Amino acid sequence: TMDYSTNDSKSTSKNKVVAVVGGGLVGALNACYFAKRGFQVEVFESREDIRQAKIVKGRSINLALSHRGRQALKQVGMEDTIVSKGIPMHSRMIHSLNGTQSPIPYGKKGQVTLLMQRLDTPHSAETYSTTKLNFAHKLLNWSTETGAMTFLRADGTKEEIQADLIVGCDGAFSAIRKQFLRQSRFNFSQTYIPHGYLELTMPPINGEFAMKPNYLHIWPRNTFMMIALPNLDKTFTCTLFMPFDEFENVTTGDQVIEFFQKYFPDTIPLIGADALKRDYFRLPAQAMVSVKCSPYHLSDKCVLMGDAAHAVVPFYGQGMNAGFEDCLVFNEIMDQLNEDFSAVLPEYTRVRVPDDHAIADLAMYNYVEMRSHVNSKWFLFRKYVDNTLHMIMPRTVIPLYTMVTFTRTRYHEAVKRWHWQDKVRNDIVHSSLYKGL
Numbered sequence: 082t083m084d085y086s087t088n089d090s091k092s093t094s095k096n097k098v099v100a101v102v103g104g105g106l107v108g109a110l111n112a113c114y115f116a117k118r119g120f121q122v123e124v125f126e127s128r129e130d131i132r133q134a135k136i137v138k139g140r141s142i143n144l145a146l147s148h149r150g151r152q153a154l155k156q157v158g159m160e161d162t163i164v165s166k167g168i169p170m171h172s173r174m175i176h177s178l179n180g181t182q183s184p185i186p187y188g189k190k191g192q193v194t195l196l197m198q199r200l201d202t203p204h205s206a207e208t209y210s211t212t213k214l215n216f217a218h219k220l221l222n223w224s225t226e227t228g229a230m231t232f233l234r235a236d237g238t239k240e241e242i243q244a245d246l247i248v249g250c251d252g253a254f255s256a257i258r259k260q261f262l263r264q265s266r267f268n269f270s271q272t273y274i275p276h277g278y279l280e281l282t283m284p285p286i287n288g289e290f291a292m293k294p295n296y297l298h299i300w301p302r303n304t305f306m307m308i309a310l311p312n313l314d315k316t317f318t319c320t321l322f323m324p325f326d327e328f329e330n331v332t333t334g335d336q337v338i339e340f341f342q343k344y345f346p347d348t349i350p351l352i353g354a355d356a357l358k359r360d361y362f363r364l365p366a367q368a369m370v371s372v373k374c375s376p377y378h379l380s381d382k383c384v385l386m387g388d389a390a391h392a393v394v395p396f397y398g399q400g401m402n403a404g405f406e407d408c409l410v411f412n413e414i415m416d417q418l419n420e421d422f423s424a425v426l427p428e429y430t431r432v433r434v435p436d437d438h439a440i441a442d443l444a445m446y447n448y449v450e451m452r453s454h455v456n457s458k459w460f461l462f463r464k465y466v467d468n469t470l471h472m473i474m475p476r477t478v479i480p481l482y483t484m485v486t487f488t489r490t491r492y493h494e495a496v497k498r499w500h501w502q503d504k505v506r507n508d509i510v511h512s513s514l515y516k517g518l
């Protein structure tokens with residue numbers, strides 16, 4: 082047994098050990114935050130070090146990074162390296178059935194979301210000498226009484242480890258979270274939506290992007306949609322989101338072509354009919370889950386962050402951003418409460434739960450906006466009115482998308498304001514219509 086914990090309440094961060102379980106996006110960033118504060122950090126990641134791995138598994142390589150994520154990276158000096166490699170996206174590009182394309186800007190000039198590649202993140206934490214990365218360490222179980230964690234190593238042996246604080250960043254199916262389920266008054270819900278997703282690649286044409294690169298391309302077909310996001314290698318990753326029932330109706334190469342002919346005809350020459358027939362069946366459609374829980378902490382011993390605390394459906398492009406903001410909010414509370422875990426952890430739950438639950442709901446809503454509302458003239462008109470009001474009264478009226486993507490307005494406050502603004506705007510529109518009659 083390796084006992085890293087100090088069991089000494091007076092000890093400072095200098096000799097306290099924080100175990101970060103999960104070396105994904107959020108775990109790696111968290112390791113940097115704790116190391117920067119002077120803690121000894123041990124990261125445990127179930128996968129092997131991808132620098133040594135022969136086959137690198139993983140999906141959805143491109144992720145939309147927006148203001149919240151950038152602010153969190155900035156605090157530990159990681160923003161610039163990532164931003165310099167990102168592709169800015171300033172608008173949606175709507176592809177209608179007849180092939181016309183119409184852009185819808187996300188915000189004002191200069192307000193962009195950056196597309197970054199899913200990083201081989203854990204290594205960013207290695208710049209701190211106080212951080213140790215333990216790859217091929219899969220958490221099997223841990224004890225809420227003693228705090229002892231049991232890890233399975235690649236050679237099949239087990240290792241038991243203790244630390245002063247356990248930070249669960251082990252993703253949507255968190256093993257750390259399993260122990261929370263047995264606690265009294267722990268709330269938990271998990272919902273699979275009836276839609277799945279499938280990824281396809283659109284190659285470059287003569288070494289150039291096949292479509293305009295600085296857009297998030299959408300083919301909104303009301304009950305389902307396809308989107309395309311640009312990659313650094315000039316390919317696009319196209320993602321088809323659709324009910325599983327519909328996926329089951331397409332079982333042969335010819336049916337794939339027929340389906341694309343009917344709904345996304347402009348993409349067939351760009352993806353290539355042969356590639357389409359082949360790649361469509363490469364992987365089965367993947368499920369999407371939304372997980373909400375509360376509280377995020379267990380006494381002064383353990384805290385959940387990132388997807389482990391709140392897996393959201395991907396439609397707002399905020400999952401990683403919310404997880405990064407978790408690290409930033411935790412850090413702000415550590416400043417306020419002098420790193421006293423017994424005060425910091427409950428405060429983190431109090432502050433963060435309403436916001437993460439709000440973005441989970443907004444992410445569900447944005448699917449309907451992307452696949453259906455963007456086809457509606459009434460929606461486009463309302464958006465136009467909101468943008469105009471925002472120009473006239475920039476502080477009073479702020480479009481929802483702007484609050485979520487380009488500010489750090491707390492997610493739950495953004496929702497509240499959105500409902501209020503909706504009402505005010507509808508009142509204005511209706512009374513002007515009335516006056517006009």
Ligand SMILES: Cc1cc2nc3c(=O)[nH]c(=O)nc-3n(C[C@H](O)[C@H](O)[C@H](O)COP(=O)(O)OP(=O)(O)OC[C@H]3O[C@@H](n4cnc5c(N)ncnc54)[C@H](O)[C@@H]3O)c2cc1C
Pocket residue numbers: 102103104105106107108125126127128141143144145146218219220221250251252253254255256278386387388389395397398399400401402403404
């Ligand atoms: C299709 C899709 C598109 C998305 N697009 C976006 C986007 O554009 N923008 C955005 O902000 N978000 C996006 N997201 C969400 C984003 O991927 C997640 O929110 C983000 O990966 C969460 O990071 P995390 O570190 O919490 O979890 P993960 O990235 O899942 O990392 C968890 C880590 O823990 C490790 N682990 C798991 N179990 C154990 C164990 N028992 N022991 C030890 N280690 C373990 C895993 O190997 C993994 O490395 C998207 C998600 C999907 C599915």
Ligand SMILES: NC(=O)C1=CN([C@@H]2O[C@H](COP(=O)(O)OP(=O)(O)OC[C@H]3O[C@@H](n4cnc5c(N)ncnc54)[C@H](OP(=O)(O)O)[C@@H]3O)[C@@H](O)[C@H]2O)C=CC1
Pocket residue numbers: 139140251252253254368369370371388392393394395
């Ligand atoms: N919100 C969502 O709908 C989704 C979110 N994501 C997020 O993106 C992250 C990265 O994606 P990716 O690299 O593709 O991760 P994976 O889907 O490959 O999952 C990572 C690990 O989670 C475990 N796992 C996967 N599916 C399940 C399941 N249904 N039930 C229990 N455990 C499961 C597996 O552990 P084991 O080795 O023990 O089997 C797997 O190794 C995910 O971890 C998640 O946080 C990913 C997909 C959907």
Ligand SMILES: Nc1ccccc1C(=O)C[C@H](N)C(=O)O
Pocket residue numbers: 144145173297308395396397398399447451
């Ligand atoms: N990254 C994503 C992955 C999957 C689905 C959507 C996104 C988005 O970013 C959507 C964007 N926020 C939009 O509203 O147009």
